[in-house]
Amino acid sequence: MTEWLAHRADVLPRHPAAVLGDRTLTYSELDAAATALAHQLIDLGVQPGDRVALLALNSLEFVVAVHAVPRAGAILLPLNARLTVPELAYQLNDAGAKVLLYHERTAAQAADAARVAHVGKLFDISGVLSAQCSVPGAGHSAPATQHSALRSSGPFAIIYTSGTTGAPKGAVLSFENFFASAAASAFNMGVLPGDRWVACLPMFHIGGLSIVTRSAIYGTTVVVHPAFDEHEVNAELRERGATLLSVVPTMLQRMLDADDLGYPASVRGVLVGGGPVTKELLERAADRGLPVLQTYGLTEATSQVTTLAPADALSHLGSAGKPLLGTRIRVDAPPGEPGEILVQGPTVTSGYWNRPEATAKALRDGWLHTGDIGRLDEDGFLYVLDRRDDLIVSGGENVYPAEVEGVIKGFAGVVDVAVVGLPDEQWGQVVAAAIVAGEGFDAAALDAYLRTRLAGYKVPRVLRLVESLPVTASGKVRRNVVRENLRRT
């Protein structure tokens, strides 16, 4: 496969590759900056196949790093900047990261995580664009694009995701996975040379990262938003010519709540993942001229698996649509019944980093077993009923109850605990915990304890002490009963 960025820098040197506010990075500039950073990584001792971690918020420098890491022959390990130091250190250790790239705003967090994980090399990417203004790749005889280390096939990134066991595993995603995903998305939503796709989802997640790779593959523009701000996103679509956008349902809600204005016809589509969109929200979006494409996707399938066309949205309310070209889905159940969603196709991961058993379990019989529960209607439309058993989705972030329960159980005086998601207007769901407390339990100290160990979005907003947890005959916690009890209080 040709290297995407090198191709674009050759064919579209002056076309905007990435935009943040009033700053534009052309393909030629992005290419030069990625080359310069790749050289710096090689100078740091990065060898082909090494893992280079990236701890940063959405920024132009993030985009540079995404392209620089494979140019140095390495595999990108994007880290969730909302994680705590122990959580970050776990992923750094598990992937055996050699270098940790960070940005001004994540410097302290990066230093702590690197120390705990014994990652010897830290590198600040905040200057990769100012440096590039002088002489790109100065002092090096050959551009990195000709360096023997450059990779454009095989593993591209390792992205950690948890399962029901609570132990995060690194899904290995290849260049081929990202290319297949970009092609299938284009053959569904379309692509135009002038497209500008807003990345307000975090780029350390697959939803945001795939915007960066897709834009380079298409030769289009990624519009970087450091964080989601409904007014900024609305302005981007209305005043600054953005054509495409990826959000989670709560973001769509906030955009529509922000004002009463319509959207121009230049907005070709809003891809909404992470849960179904209500009929009320769909109708409001349609009234205001916003074409909503609901999607079901997951890290292990490099984002989109199915997408629902706006024309089918009201007739198949609550559905996530049909598979993209090249992808097959099955529901492991009799026709029409709910069952596990299985996925097959060129966007599916080859497996988890250094986890042969988890890989074999997830990829049985050539199908990715997502753990998500869904149903297919008679027309073949997918309805996602439950994300991965007890998965909680809060503001677009996945929270795995088992992981949170594991941390809470480590707190003094906790006898037992069950973590569930409660419905929330703003976040979709929030995390809640029912705790059976014993000797020496100090409820006042629990929150601080959790905040040093769990990303903020995983820390329960609702805590309730209970006498005991409802269990099944076989001793398994009945989470639906816990959820009902917590909702009533």
Added chain:
Amino acid sequence: MTEWLAHRADVLPRHPAAVLGDRTLTYSELDAAATALAHQLIDLGVQPGDRVALLALNSLEFVVAVHAVPRAGAILLPLNARLTVPELAYQLNDAGAKVLLYHERTAAQAADAARVAHVGKLFDISGVLSAQCSVPGAGHSAPATQHSALRSSGPFAIIYTSGTTGAPKGAVLSFENFFASAAASAFNMGVLPGDRWVACLPMFHIGGLSIVTRSAIYGTTVVVHPAFDEHEVNAELRERGATLLSVVPTMLQRMLDADDLGYPASVRGVLVGGGPVTKELLERAADRGLPVLQTYGLTEATSQVTTLAPADALSHLGSAGKPLLGTRIRVDAPPGEPGEILVQGPTVTSGYWNRPEATAKALRDGWLHTGDIGRLDEDGFLYVLDRRDDLIVSGGENVYPAEVEGVIKGFAGVVDVAVVGLPDEQWGQVVAAAIVAGEGFDAAALDAYLRTRLAGYKVPRVLRLVESLPVTASGKVRRNVVRENLRRT
């Protein structure tokens, strides 16, 4: 790989797949017709891997056959309907075709060719759409899409093309080649779900056939024109919402000459292959609102290799642009000098049918040796200087001098002959021959002799009797001198 048509019939059942005049075939209807025809092929005894030839002009039935043949497990052999019976028989024999599909207008030609080539099975596709109006696939228990014969990877089509030796060879093109070509084209020209691509180039050539495959991959619409008619094409773009078009330069000229009207902004691009577009023509097209994308392509690379963006057309006049994503080109010469154009990438054929030697020669060192001569300027833009040594391109059809010379030499009284192309305003080039005649040569009978053995476009328009042919020291005919002599008369 998922089967393209089955996917589209599932996701976009009511979307127009193909249009001819006021007749529309939806994806669901195309799917049903392809299934029915696939069953008929299987009933005829077609086995997986068999070659099924198709002799037809552009029509909805042609589109059905393109999708039906792989559903029967077979490989498509599209035949140039302009060829004579001996030329057709050669390809049928060489590919070992088991069945010959034909259409009303090619019935006589098909019967003759099948008889000469001993192809036992003929099948008229004229009725595949009326049959489908009754009960598609009636009498069969399972749709062909579930038939074990269905193929969606590996060889898709065999398309014959000649080299300098004059012996036509069948380039084997796979599903993967066509998919890669469709993706690369989309990431260059863009694709929108509502696109309508006019196929007025013959579908038995790669330029027309790739419109059929591309449209199914994208889920867009192929607008079928039985032949090129400048008024019809202009009306299609202006009044019937066509967005894309593929032509050769003479067609573009005729479209612009037909009237003085402009073109609407809905026309996203006109892909012009088969030779450079003059500055005058480019400027006329730009003035009338027609974005011209010049391209260099060949059968062995599943159509487009390089494409020149409209924005670069005047600054790189005469260039065919830069490679599409995934494709690499080299010119086998020092920088800036002319040399053979070499191509590498996922659209390149795996080789010629049953021609290991020709394959090894064409695919040396992992590069396709096109035989075409080109030059790369300092910005990396390709200029095609000569198609395959002495290739003549007349009205978009390739004519190989060696092939025509071989036939002329078989005529009584011909001692020697040289065939060259002469510039022509309407056709780009026309075929001309300089003949050294001996005893018993009957000039009056030559034309009739040639017309039974060569397609009309290959028969010389200009014939001149000469004393001798100019040769080099090594005895090779100096075609450039022949060409100059013929131009002066």
